[in-house]
Amino acid sequence: MARISIRDVAIHAGVSVGTVSNVLNRPNLVAEATRERVQASIGELGFVRNETARQLRQGRGHVLGVVLPSMTDPNLTEVGRAAEAAMNADGFDALWCTSDGSRTKEQRCLDFLEEQNVSGVLISPLDLSEDRVAELHGRGLAVVLLDRGGVRVCSVAADHRAGGALAARHLLPRRHRRLVFVTGPLSARPVRERHHGALRAARNAGLTERELTTFEQAESTAAAGRAAAARLLTLDPLPTGVFCASDLLAIGLVNELVRAGVKVPAEISVVGYDDIDLAAAAVVPLTTVRRPRADLGRTATELALAETGDPEHHDHRQVVLSPELVVRESA
Amino acid sequence: MARISIRDVAIHAGVSVGTVSNVLNRPNLVAEATRERVQASIGELGFVRNETARQLRQGRGHVLGVVLPSMTDPNLTEVGRAAEAAMNADGFDALWCTSDGSRTKEQRCLDFLEEQNVSGVLISPLDLSEDRVAELHGRGLAVVLLDRGGVRVCSVAADHRAGGALAARHLLPRRHRRLVFVTGPLSARPVRERHHGALRAARNAGLTERELTTFEQAESTAAAGRAAAARLLTLDPLPTGVFCASDLLAIGLVNELVRAGVKVPAEISVVGYDDIDLAAAAVVPLTTVRRPRADLGRTATELALAETGDPEHHDHRQVVLSPELVVRESA
DNA sequence: GCAAGATCGTGAATCGTTTCAAGGTACGCT
DNA sequence: AGCGTACCTTGAAACGATTCACGATCTTGC
Structure with missing residues (x-):
């Protein structure tokens, strides 16, 4: 089944390929009658550009x-x-x-995209x-870093330090004098920064x-959160406040705490990070x-x-967006 | 910054474009010395195909x-x-x-892919x-339906009816005589089938x-699960078994039940569907x-x-994969 | 020393589109 | 009639790769 080309359309409509192309791209240059004829042929033949x-x-x-x-991180x-969504609005x-x-896979993705x-x-x-990112950029592609401050390219990042501090400061004025920070792998920059900010x-x-x-857990998952809770319960005296560097971690932790009969927030307050959908619907709705x-995504598209x-004179911007504390019941 | 083309490489290496292409695609046709020279030029110029x-x-x-x-559905x-993963293994x-x-957006995606x-x-x-899918297929693209039995194309689906039955049958032999089925929108086929199977x-x-x-909820989310729980608690007498057509629904429901002081599974048993990561780490680990x-994805790629x-004589297969009951604590 | 292969390399044609200079037409005006 | 102006349309030249028929060169065996 041969694919229909612009040439087939041209023949069918009795015009030249240039005209068909014009109908597609600059319809105002084409006489109405011709345009309609071409459109009809396009429909009839099922032409796809x-x-x-x-x-x-x-x-x-x-x-x-x-x-x-990862595609699994909401x-x-x-x-x-x-x-x-922002791209689509601009025809991209x-x-x-x-x-x-x-x-390796990241490399492959970038190659793929460049190709x-x-x-x-x-x-x-x-x-x-x-470095690889910089190289890409050197090849003339617009590059925007997500959630990372870059030097020689645009970037849009959330201020994780500030977010961490927000969480910690919410815990501090309460009676808490012993805090536990549960994080995913500190090798990941955003996690590290949240941790630093809180600390x-x-x-x-x-x-x-x-x-x-x-407590540095190997993964930012609910299962890891449970594990952290188990470890936490061996502490004596028990801490009274916990900041988890992700909601998944926090949800797992709270679940285990509740199972163990510990009251949240009465005995232990917990603050998460991310505000994923589940946070509001957790056993104890999560602060x-x-x-x-959304801002991050939209802004990134705009920068790109x-x-x-206008690649020539474009000065790279590093946008930093502020996180926001959402107070629910867990702290 | 002009992009480096195969022609630039050819000039730089002092060979013809055909040779460069051969180095790329049939290196065995090219003499070793030439091949190395070309490879060197490619590296030096940073050529990307x-x-x-x-x-x-x-x-x-x-x-x-x-x-x-949706990208947010794990x-x-x-x-x-x-x-x-399966594609990558095959160079796709x-x-x-x-x-x-x-x-509309789906249409746009398909157009995009076809283009x-x-x-x-x-x-x-x-x-x-x-219909649109069939059209695509008519244009010579291999089409594999995921989680849907198609007629004139390949498909790989999980047997949702069987899954629903599995869940219901797990509930039945217990003392349960009053069951509640909580589902997402029944307009979605898989949801409908799970429901039918259970029923x-x-x-x-x-x-x-x-x-x-x-209870048909507008969405398959934890929040909807909570809402369902609230509604469920008004029933008199309370049901003793609940089958939720998704884990998210089940998690939200259990969370609310626990908050309301209802013991799961002692008073109400709950079975979910999907076995998402969170299921194991829920307050009450979810049956x-x-x-x-994974099977589904891999098989789909294989079919495609x-x-x-070999598009000519290829007979479409409808693969049906069986779901599996995972018993934890909630039922 | 020479013909027949084997081995490499070449360059033009091709894919389906966009772009653009140039060619047509029709019309209005003097 | 002749000319200028709009307005449409045309056709060929790109874009960057692959492919393939055909030369060019080198081996080999006699």
Whole structure:
């Protein structure tokens, strides 16, 4: 089944290929009668524009790549969704890729996107890959870092330090003198920053090292949260406040706490991070730090589009968005 | 910054473009010395193959589209992940799109994929769009339906009826005589089938209509699950068994039940569906029906690849995978 | 020393689109 | 009639790769 080309349409409508192309791209240049005839032929033959050829001719397609470490993290995908919506509004399409937490796979994604001739990339990079990103940018693609402050490219990041501090400060004025911080792998920059922010806020409030404990879990999952709770329950005396660097962690932790008969927040207060959908519907609705996901995605798209629009004199911006405390019941 | 083309490489290495192409695609045809020289030039100039042009020439790219109604549903993305892994192993790349639950957007995705010249599409279609899917297939793309039995194309589906029955039958032998089924929108086929399966199993076991109640929620979210719980608590007498058509629903429901002081499973047993990560880490670890996500994705890719490989005589297969009951604590 | 292969490399044609200079028509005006 | 102006339409030249028929060169065996 041969694919219908613009040429077939031209023949069918009795015009030249140039005219068909004009109907497609600059319809105002074409006489009404002709335009309608061509449109009719297009419909009749079921013609679909071959974007591949169009891109080849035009140099770069109207597609932006979105590279995320995982499709299963609702935080990220939400950012992506907002970004995609913004693109669509501007006639761009999104091309999603996952790096799956592996540098090799990330590399493959970037190669793929570059081969696909995208005009820009929104990427939430693994920590080590900044050089590669710079290289991409050097090749003329617009690059916007998600949730990472970059130096020589645009970036949109949430202020994780401030978010961590927000959480800690919410815990501090209460009676809490012993805090536990539960985090995912500190090798991930955003996690590290939340942790630092919280730590600093606690220290500033006069807590000593003995009053601050950190549990670093291998993953930011509910299962890891449960495990942290088990560990936490062996502490004596029990801490009275816990800041989890992600909601999943917090949900798992609270679940285990509740199972163990510990009252949240009466005995232990818990603050999460992210404000995922589930946070509001948890056993104890979770007090958490909301990150500006949609804003982040939308802004990223705007920056990327601005850069592709006028690559010559475009000064890279590092946008930092502020998180927001959402107080529910858990703290 | 002009993009480096195969021609630039050819000049730099002092060979013809044909030779460079051969180095890229049939290196065995090229003398070792030449090959090395060309490779060196490629590295030096930072040449990246323009997949766009390659595809244009070759007819169809080695890319498969993956169309999902949402990136935030971990069930689906898990299927996609498995599918992508299988593709990568075969030298194909995945192109992800979201239909966002909107027919228009789904259409746009398909157009996009077709314009991008993908050689096949894995799609979890909205219920209404089967004609459009058939059309796509008519245009020579391999199409595999995810979680939907199609007629004229390949499909891989989980047996939702069986899954629903599994859940109901797990509830029945216990003392339960009053069951509540909590579902998402019944307009979605898989949800409907789970419901039917459960209903039939209950009827077969002799339950009457009066003993069976269905709550249809507008969404399959934890928040909707909470709402269902609130409604459920007004029932008199209370039901003793609940089957939720998704884990999210079940988790929200259990959370609210626990908050209301109802003991799960002592007073009410709950079975979910999906076995998402969170199920095991819920307040009451959830008994649920696991769907064969990874299998589904992998099989779908296999079917698609088989069809692209030999489109002429390829008979469409409808694979049906069986779900599996995972017994934890909630029932 | 020479013909027949084997081995490499070449360059033009091609994929389906966009773009643009140039060609047609029709019309109004002097 | 002749000319200028709009307005449409045309056709060929790109874009960057692959492919393939055909030369060019080198081996080999006699």
